[in-house]
Amino acid sequence: MGRSPCCSHDAGVKKGPWTEEEDKTLVEHIQKRGGNVGRWRGLPKAAGLNRCGKSCRLRWTNYLRPDIKRGNFTDDEERLIITLHAGLGNKWSTIATHLEGRTDNEIKNYWNTHIRKKLLRMGVDPVTHQQLPCDQTNQHVNGAAAALLWAAAAASLGGLSTGALMQAQLLQQLFQAIGSNNSTTGLIANLAAANTVLKSSSSIVPNQMNYLQPSYLCNTSNFVEQHVVQQQLTNDTSPGTSSFAAAEPADQLCNTAASYDLAPAGDWSPAREFAGLLEPMMELPGLCSLEGDSFWKDTLEESYRL
């Protein structure tokens, strides 16, 4: 496993920005070979370029390749990057394989210049995707429960169906499970218990889920429009199959919320606490996911916005 001699040491090889002429030469050469580059090291000479092979490869893969998608990242792409980064870390090339037409370099740049700052503004550590250290650590559970109640209130204020409130109640159960033990070690076990609650409620949670994705809670992008949520609830919720009682009236939920410390001082908010709490679930197998379930996404997103 010897180290590659760096071609940048080659005498007289041009560096720096590529000219249009060089781009044209490189593209024409690769197209002439039917897109088959062969060995990059030999390419510059064959193409008549005064560049090193590595520079040619980079220029091609990051800029000249015909299947590259240019332009701003969409909300969906941004969300996907955050989600993938939460699970993969700085594996830009792996992340890039999930975003058609985007290069690892582009994603890396976008992360460093946009997403990273956005997460920091939101009080989320862009490396760990955890809530940044907060003086109110011992209020995590209360904060999470408060997030639930914000969500429930948001759902009711948004005029969602009884099914939606039932799902909010499911969230409440989830937090009861999480909150039954305040110790750090107990948290994981309680999250697993919470997952059992979610699994046992498959009649309410419409889609087969894999794991909770806190990143959905940590960005300000809009999720699916509310009418889609309504549609999904209409299609997927099966009243009567749930083990839950009828939903509490919204005002009751709001009253319950008042019993928690709901004052989001400074940049703290219950939903972010919720996001931090959910993070450990990423590591547990077979957990439920928010992916594909617009109710959870929308409700929690809405709660964050409030």
Next chain:
DNA sequence: AACCTGCCCAACCGCCGTCTA
């Protein structure tokens, strides 16, 4: 208009893993 500052992103650098002789 001139200068300063911060941001963006294309490109570079150096390390790593795999392949091959």
Next chain:
DNA sequence: GTAGACGGCGGTTGGGCAGGT
């Protein structure tokens, strides 16, 4: 088994640009 060649990857840099003073 060893070492060189090579492509790939992630971190970093610096030129260009926009906005502010």
